[in-house]
Amino acid sequence: MKRLSILGSTGSIGRSTLALVEAAAPGAFGVEALVAGRDVAALAAQARKFGARLAVVADASAHGALREALAGSGIETAAGPEAVVEAAARPVDWTMAAIVGSAGLHSALAVLERGGTLALANKETLVCAGEIVLAAAERTGATLLPVDSEHNAIFQALDTKDPALIEKIVLTASGGPFRTADLATMRAATPEMAVKHPVWSMGAKISVDSATMMNKGLELIEAARLFPVPESRIEVLVHPQSTVHGMVQYADGSILAQLGTPDMRTPISHCLAWPDRMPVALPRLDLAKLGRLEFFAPDPVRFPALRLAREALQAGAGAPTILNAANEVAVALFLDRRLGFLDIAAVVEETLDRLGVPDAAGLDAVLALDAAARAEAGRIAARRAAA
Numbered sequence: 001m002k003r004l005s006i007l008g009s010t011g012s013i014g015r016s017t018l019a020l021v022e023a024a025a026p027g028a029f030g031v032e033a034l035v036a037g038r039d040v041a042a043l044a045a046q047a048r049k050f051g052a053r054l055a056v057v058a059d060a061s062a063h064g065a066l067r068e069a070l071a072g073s074g075i076e077t078a079a080g081p082e083a084v085v086e087a088a089a090r091p092v093d094w095t096m097a098a099i100v101g102s103a104g105l106h107s108a109l110a111v112l113e114r115g116g117t118l119a120l121a122n123k124e125t126l127v128c129a130g131e132i133v134l135a136a137a138e139r140t141g142a143t144l145l146p147v148d149s150e151h152n153a154i155f156q157a158l159d160t161k162d163p164a165l166i167e168k169i170v171l172t173a174s175g176g177p178f179r180t181a182d183l184a185t186m187r188a189a190t191p192e193m194a195v196k197h198p199v200w201s202m203g204a205k206i207s208v209d210s211a212t213m214m215n216k217g218l219e220l221i222e223a224a225r226l227f228p229v230p231e232s233r234i235e236v237l238v239h240p241q242s243t244v245h246g247m248v249q250y251a252d253g254s255i256l257a258q259l260g261t262p263d264m265r266t267p268i269s270h271c272l273a274w275p276d277r278m279p280v281a282l283p284r285l286d287l288a289k290l291g292r293l294e295f296f297a298p299d300p301v302r303f304p305a306l307r308l309a310r311e312a313l314q315a316g317a318g319a320p321t322i323l324n325a326a327n328e329v330a331v332a333l334f335l336d337r338r339l340g341f342l343d344i345a346a347v348v349e350e351t352l353d354r355l356g357v358p359d360a361a362g363l364d365a366v367l368a369l370d371a372a373a374r375a376e377a378g379r380i381a382a383r384r385a386a387a
């Protein structure tokens, strides 16, 4: 039996992971810890259903409600950010990191520090603190498995470790809900419009990131951290069918791609079973029915976020940390109807301009920069909203 913990179990990725656990052969998986932000009702229901040993809610004020919901079950409960990290530090065979945002950094690091196997969906962790995350994995011999569909595809298609033999890697992008929209429509976009992803069913924050294409910017940085390929050899192509998830082009001209229906249970199952595979009963891709696969260059005018991410990656040092923090602040304000859709990228750009490219070596420096960027982005957003 593989024992596992899920950080962010009540979200889109967390639920898909539990769906695979439920559908697997009896006894194949056992659940140790489930962690949520504040959704106590969903967390308690999951913990009971899957017989978890521990349920943790990050919002400390929700502990009473969690205790009450799990009374008589024998399931241990805990609350608060420290309890989240302690849950991640518990030894298990496999951990899913699916907390949204850089709030997931400390718990992801706790898994790596104990040399565990980390299935990483939480891309913000790699953008905010990539060097620290990778150094922890290297130091402890931990295993880092990419869950993000594009990165999982590239992970599956990579058959050499020699960077000289990799000409380029390609991340595909759906183009999001505004792929064909004009700027006026985008300027007036509401949260409801922005989270209506044309292909994938995901949490609110990543759905807005897909709409601005900052998601692909974050993924560009994520790919540069995970794979032995410089930024100049990572390409983004808009592919509305979201069927080819990622590609690797080799020095002999061969291109290896991973294809599948747009369902995160496929890459999650790949990480769950790695280095093997497991049977997953999902509808199969029917290429004849699909008929065609299209690819386009992204539009840099309507989607400036992709350029900002590439520039931050090129600048290095603390720039990706600033980009991520400012984006998290701006997306939250947009979802709260306190910022316009096009202002998201504008806030990120202005925050990057104001803070420059500061050094951010070590966890304390990264956390300080993350906090400074959040404060600056908040001020810039408030000024824009008042204008």
Ligand SMILES: NC(=O)C1=CN([C@@H]2O[C@H](COP(=O)(O)OP(=O)(O)OC[C@H]3O[C@@H](n4cnc5c(N)ncnc54)[C@H](OP(=O)(O)O)[C@@H]3O)[C@@H](O)[C@H]2O)C=CC1
Pocket (backbone or CB within 6 Å): 007, 008, 009, 010, 011, 012, 013, 014, 035, 036, 037, 038, 039, 040, 058, 084, 097, 098, 099, 100, 101, 103, 121, 122, 123, 124, 147, 148, 149, 200, 201, 202, 203, 204, 205, 206, 264
């Ligand atoms: N959804 C997808 O298809 C994909 C997602 N990803 C990445 O995976 C991550 C999760 O995405 P997704 O599942 O869509 O997001 P959701 O918003 O659906 O879920 C987020 C999860 O994180 C929990 N959470 C939020 N804040 C905290 C906190 N401070 N401490 C502990 N837990 C917290 C939430 O709990 P609660 O429910 O209580 O709020 C929830 O369980 C993101 O980084 C995203 O970019 C990557 C590729 C695809």
Ligand SMILES: CC(=O)[C@@H](O)[C@H](O)COP(=O)(O)O
Pocket (backbone or CB within 6 Å): 148, 149, 150, 172, 173, 174, 175, 176, 200, 209, 210, 211, 213, 215, 216, 264
């Ligand atoms: C499922 C997944 O991996 C998401 O990151 C997805 O890629 C989002 O869609 P976009 O391609 O529109 O960003």
Ligand SMILES: [Mn+2]
Pocket (backbone or CB within 6 Å): 148, 149, 150, 219
């Ligand atoms: Mn992705």
